[in-house]
Amino acid sequence: MSTMQVQTPGLQTTVQDLGRNGFGPAGVSPSGAADPISLRLGNRLVGNDENVAGLEMMLLGGTFAFPEGAILALAGSDFGAMLDDVRVDVGTSVEARPGQTLRLGPTSSGARCYLCVQGGIAVTPFLGSASTHVLSGLGGFEGRALRKGDVLHIESETKAFRKRTIAPSALEQLSSRKVLRVTPGPQLDWFLESSLRSFYAGPYRVGEQSNRMGLRLEGAAITQRGTGQMITEGVSLGAIQVPAGGSPIILFVEQQTTGGYPKIANVIAADLHRVGQLRPRDEIRLEEVTFDAARSLLIEQENMLASRELILE
Amino acid sequence: MQTFTSDAARFQPASDQTLLVYFGQQITIGAHQRVRKLLRLLEREPIAGVHNLNPAYCSILLTFDALRLNHADLEEILRAYLDRLDAMRISEGRERKIPTCYGGEFGPDLDEVASLHGIAPSQVIELHASVSYVVYFLGFVPGFAYLGELPAALATPRLDSPRRSTPPGSVGIADNQTGVYPFATPGGWRLIGRTPLAMFRPDRKAMSFLSIGDRVRFTPISAARFSAMERA
Numbered sequence: 001m002s003t004m005q006v007q008t009p010g011l012q013t014t015v016q017d018l019g020r021n022g023f024g025p026a027g028v029s030p031s032g033a034a035d036p037i038s039l040r041l042g043n044r045l046v047g048n049d050e051n052v053a054g055l056e057m058m059l060l061g062g063t064f065a066f067p068e069g070a071i072l073a074l075a076g077s078d079f080g081a082m083l084d085d086v087r088v089d090v091g092t093s094v095e096a097r098p099g100q101t102l103r104l105g106p107t108s109s110g111a112r113c114y115l116c117v118q119g120g121i122a123v124t125p126f127l128g129s130a131s132t133h134v135l136s137g138l139g140g141f142e143g144r145a146l147r148k149g150d151v152l153h154i155e156s157e158t159k160a161f162r163k164r165t166i167a168p169s170a171l172e173q174l175s176s177r178k179v180l181r182v183t184p185g186p187q188l189d190w191f192l193e194s195s196l197r198s199f200y201a202g203p204y205r206v207g208e209q210s211n212r213m214g215l216r217l218e219g220a221a222i223t224q225r226g227t228g229q230m231i232t233e234g235v236s237l238g239a240i241q242v243p244a245g246g247s248p249i250i251l252f253v254e255q256q257t258t259g260g261y262p263k264i265a266n267v268i269a270a271d272l273h274r275v276g277q278l279r280p281r282d283e284i285r286l287e288e289v290t291f292d293a294a295r296s297l298l299i300e301q302e303n304m305l306a307s308r309e310l311i312l313e
Numbered sequence: 314m315q316t317f318t319s320d321a322a323r324f325q326p327a328s329d330q331t332l333l334v335y336f337g338q339q340i341t342i343g344a345h346q347r348v349r350k351l352l353r354l355l356e357r358e359p360i361a362g363v364h365n366l367n368p369a370y371c372s373i374l375l376t377f378d379a380l381r382l383n384h385a386d387l388e389e390i391l392r393a394y395l396d397r398l399d400a401m402r403i404s405e406g407r408e409r410k411i412p413t414c415y416g417g418e419f420g421p422d423l424d425e426v427a428s429l430h431g432i433a434p435s436q437v438i439e440l441h442a443s444v445s446y447v448v449y450f451l452g453f454v455p456g457f458a459y460l461g462e463l464p465a466a467l468a469t470p471r472l473d474s475p476r477r478s479t480p481p482g483s484v485g486i487a488d489n490q491t492g493v494y495p496f497a498t499p500g501g502w503r504l505i506g507r508t509p510l511a512m513f514r515p516d517r518k519a520m521s522f523l524s525i526g527d528r529v530r531f532t533p534i535s536a537a538r539f540s541a542m543e544r545a
Contacts, residue, residue: 021364021365021376022364022365022366023365023455024365024366024367024368024374024376025352025356025366025367025368025450025451025525026451026455026456026520026521027451027452027453027454027455027456027457027513027521028455030365126515127515133455135454135496135498136454136455136495136496136498136513137496138455138515183326183328183329185327186325186326186327186333231338231339231340231369231370231371231372232369232370232452232459233333233367233369233370233372233374234327234331234333234366234367234368234369234372234373234374234452235327235367235374236327236328236330236331236374236376237328237330237331237376238328239327239328256452256453256454257367257452257453257454258367258369258450258452258453258459259453263327266327266328266329266331267328268328268329269328269329269330269379291326291329291383291384294329294379295329295379295383298329298379298380299380302380
C-alpha cells in the first residue's frame, strides 16, 4: 500500500465518497461529497469506481507528497494545482512519480476541488462509507478534517497509467450556474404570496457561515403567514428552510436529519452538485420548476454522465 | 399535490427525491405507533429504490432514487403497506435509565428555567426525573432522541439565540420535549444537566443508546458520581 503525506491541509480537506444512505432512523445523515458529480468524474479519470473515497478540498487546497508515486486527477473547481513545477489541469489524469509533491492554492472558480487517486484513499468505513461527518466526528480519516503531518494510505492498484480527460462540452454543461432550480417545499402554503415573489425575485447572497451542514442565504426576508406551530419532521437534502428570522437556509450534505422549521422550496437533485460549488458571498437566484421537470433534468444529466463521449482517452 | 388514503395518512412530496407520509398533525402516541409500524414494515420489506427513511413525531420522510421511482409510483406502493399497519405488531420499548447530574456547570440553564416557572431548581429536577418519557424518534444528529412529554409545568421555549456548542451528554429541554445531545453541536435547547453516558458510540454494536419506542427515565446523580462514571 502506498501513502500520501499531508504537508499542509488546506482550509477544510476531508475524505469523502458518495455518502452513507439508510441510517436516517439512527439520526445519521448521508454526508458524502458536496459536489458528488465532480468526485464521480475524478474517480473515472483515474480508473476507479465512482464511489471510491477521495479528498474534498474547500476554498483553499493543501500540499500532498507522494513518496511512492500515484496516479491522480483533480475535478471540480480550479485550485491552481502544481505537481512539483508543472501545472495540473482540472479534469485530466496525471502520474506523480515517487517523491513528487502536489500543491494546491486558493480557488479561482467555485468552492470545492476533489483529489482522486487510483485505488482510492483507504480508511476504515463507518456504516459502509468512507465519508467524513465533520460535525459528529464520524467516518473518514479519524472523523475529522486533515491536519499537517497526517499520512493517508492509498489502496494498491496495478492498472497502468492512462491519460484521460473530461470532454470540454461536458464540463460546460456541468459548470456552475448561479440560478438554482427548486421545487415547492412541503410547507409552501405557510408563506405569504409577497414573500414567495421576493424569494423568486432574489438575488440572495451565500452567507459567510455556510458549511457542509447548510448554506445561509442573505437577501429579502421571508415572512410566514401566521404563527403556526411546526412539528419536527424529516428534512430532505437541499431543503430550503426558513427560521423565524426570515433568512432561508439550504440544508446540505451534513444536514440535521429532522427539523422544525417550515420549508419553502427544495433544490432539485440535478442542481445539488452546484450547491457544493457555491462560495460565501456568491449571488444566486432561485427558479421554480415542477417535479416532472426536475425529474427530466436529472435523467438528462445522468444520461450525459453515462455517455461514452464524456471521458476522452 | 396532496392526496389522501382511506386510513387518513397523507402524502406530500418534499423534494424531487423525497416523499413525506403524515399520520395527522399532532404529537400523539397513536401517531407515534403508526410511525413505528410503518418504519418496521419498511425495514423488514424494503421498497426497491427507496434508500433512506427519516421517522419523526407523526411522519416518515422517504428518500428515493428519482431515476427509478416517482412520487405517484411510491404512493401507490405505500398504500399497500399502509393497509397492513393495523395487523403489524411492535414491541414494547425497552426501559432505559439516564443518570444525570443537574445544575451548576452541568446544567447552566437550570436556574433560569426554575425562575421562568417561579419554582426552585430542586423542583425542576424533581419534575424532570418524575416521569417516564417515550423516545418518539432519533433525529437531528446521530443518536439524538426526541423524548416526550415533559411535565407541563416545565415546558419552556428554546433559547433566543442557540449556543454555538453544547457539551456532549447535555440534557436539554425545549417546549414539551427533552433530549440529550450526543455530540458537541450547536443547540437551542435549555440545558439543565448532563449525563456521563455515551449516547452514540460508533464502536458499539447498538451505536445509539436509545432506540425509537424506548421508555426513558432520568435519575439524578451527584457531581462525584458523574466523575466516577465518566472515568469508568
